[in-house]
Amino acid sequence: MTDNTPRLDHVVLWVRDPVAAADFYEKAVGLETIRLTEFAAGEVPFPSVRVNDETILDLMPLTFAERMTMLPGAADSAGHPANHVCLSLPRGDFDTLLSRLEERSVPVSDLSYDSFGARGKATRSFYFRDPDGNVFEARHYD
Numbered sequence: 001m002t003d004n005t006p007r008l009d010h011v012v013l014w015v016r017d018p019v020a021a022a023d024f025y026e027k028a029v030g031l032e033t034i035r036l037t038e039f040a041a042g043e044v045p046f047p048s049v050r051v052n053d054e055t056i057l058d059l060m061p062l063t064f065a066e067r068m069t070m071l072p073g074a075a076d077s078a079g080h081p082a083n084h085v086c087l088s089l090p091r092g093d094f095d096t097l098l099s100r101l102e103e104r105s106v107p108v109s110d111l112s113y114d115s116f117g118a119r120g121k122a123t124r125s126f127y128f129r130d131p132d133g134n135v136f137e138a139r140h141y142d
Contacts, residue, residue: 010048010056011085015132018047018059024131025049025057028104029087030097051087084127084135086117094124094140101128115139 015021018039025031031049034056039047045064048056089097101108109127116122117139125139 008055010058012058012060013085013130013132013134014062014065015059015130015134016062017131018061021059021130021132022047022049025059028100028106029136030093030100031057057085084137086125086137086139088117088119088122089138089140091123091140091142094138097138098126117141 013021019036022033022036026033026049029049031051034048034050035044036047038044046058046060048058050056098108106128112125113123114121115125119141121141122139123142125137127135127137129135
């Protein structure tokens with residue numbers, strides 16, 4: 001039976017270089033790439049990375065902005081990222097992500113404690129940017 005409760009399916013991020021963005025998310029953030037080979041071969045318009053079994057980040061080439069015609073003004077969203085996307089991780093994965101980002105000299109914010117989120121107060125959290133300037137928060141709950 002299918003569970004049809006609301007879930008976050010995907011977030012589309014504008015990126016200058018989808019291959020470089022996929023490399024960052026795979027190596028620095030630890031996410032699995034999807035359709036990268038197909039993108040490189042010109043078979044699909046963009047690659048993605050998997051956050052979990054149900055959620056992906058689409059790495060949309062900035063050059064596709066003019067193709068965003070699903071709503072009036074949709075093309076104007078290019079270059080206007082959301083404030084941030086938050087990844088909730090188990091404690092060990094949180095610590096691993098922080099270490100990987102620091103090893104790659106990716107600037108991270110100071111740790112925050114008890115910030116509010118979907119599951120109440122998170123034990124710890126921090127912020128970082130991807131190479132295209134998209135802001136991410138990483139957090140864990142105990």
